[in-house]
Amino acid sequence: MKLTLLATAALALAPLSASAAAAPTSPVGTWEVALSGADQGTAYVTFEDDHDFTAYGLSRESLGLFTLSGTWTIDGAGQLTGSYTETINGGAVTGTLTAKLAAKSITGSIAATNGNFTFKAKPETVTQNLAGSWSGISAVGKNRLPEIYQITPSALAHVYQIEGSGISPLGGQYSILGTVLAGANGKVELVAFSLDAWGAPGFSTLTGNVSVTRKQNVLKGNHSSGTPIKITLRR
Template sequence: MKFTLIASAALALAPLSASAAPAPATPVGTWEVTLTGADQGTAYVTFEDDNEFSGYGLSRNSLGLFTLSGTWTVDAAGKLTGNYTETINGDEITGTLTGKVAAKKITGSIASTIGSFKFNAKREVPTQSISGVWTGATAVGKVRMAEFYQITPSAFPHLYEISGEGTSLLTGSYSISGVALVGSKGKIRLAAVSIPDEDEPSFSSLTGTVNVNRKQNVLKGTHSSGLPIKVALAASPR
């Protein structure tokens, strides 16, 4: 009688033990991705439950927004594999990715036609709005410029469009256009084109952290002339 009761209890508990096993981690949802390696940048990537993903971002080498698309699979151990296509500066880059999916992060590497990358992703969170009028004290090498920007939200979350103008003693007045991608903890990446009245356009790629309530925010990066560029940003009162 005792053995019968023990066996019955074991059978009753068996389904409960099996159902208590943790479910495999899934990447489904939107992630903020940091890229390092052959290029450096930030992207927002959405993994769909049909095993496809898409995204967009800005990088040190992109003249504007780049886009991503591809397919993915994850096994029971959380190993991520997939392939992707990136469109950047009018060129198409292909590659494969491998990584590890956990509940709050994805890490891994990418082998592409332009080199190797590492990536680190965390779940998307709300980011601050940088909409409004901003001023910038800009230095390209030893040349100083005064700039004004109007920043407005784009059709993509976390992405803003920039328009404005600037003046310098060297080049005179010029127009400005570009995009800025806002990440968590105030991180921002910006790509902008300056077009003087009678000269060739120049390109700037900048990164840093921004707080709209701070009196001055500093972004640093590279200019198409090869010189370093630094911009001290300030938001106009709201």
């Protein structure tokens, strides 16, 4: 009798357990996306319940924020699929995505006119406030250039504008303008343009982990000249 009751209880509970473990059927909400493959970067993607989605982010190949918009659906196999148009560096590219939904993640791949990508997404979280005055030493090749920056929030969540200046031993003072994107766990993406004392333009793309409470932070990347660049930051 006891065995019969236990078996009946187990059968009754089994559907509930399977249902609880089932993957979610909708991605609606905002997600932080780590992008890799033909390009690398970070984006924030918002899926709407009307099956539209929008995004913005920074990548190694973007000279500022890229934006995109598209549509999504869940196919017969339970996969997230979608298509989009992206604006990047003044041009437009198109792509399609296929992804797997889990309770706290989305993982998938993208085929686009600018390459093939993979991505991992997690729910959007509160990121640290990077606003304020910062100083740094920019190491470009053998040159060590002192710089100062003022970082201010933009109208977009997690996005900041950077203005500053530096001193070159050969060219004197130069100006700096750029964009910063903050991610979870201190992750930072940055693209900055500089104009030296002779008016020659250049830009740098950098990434790293930053803490506003840490005495020293390091971002690494590349200058448009092809030279590796490292910036040591202090707040």
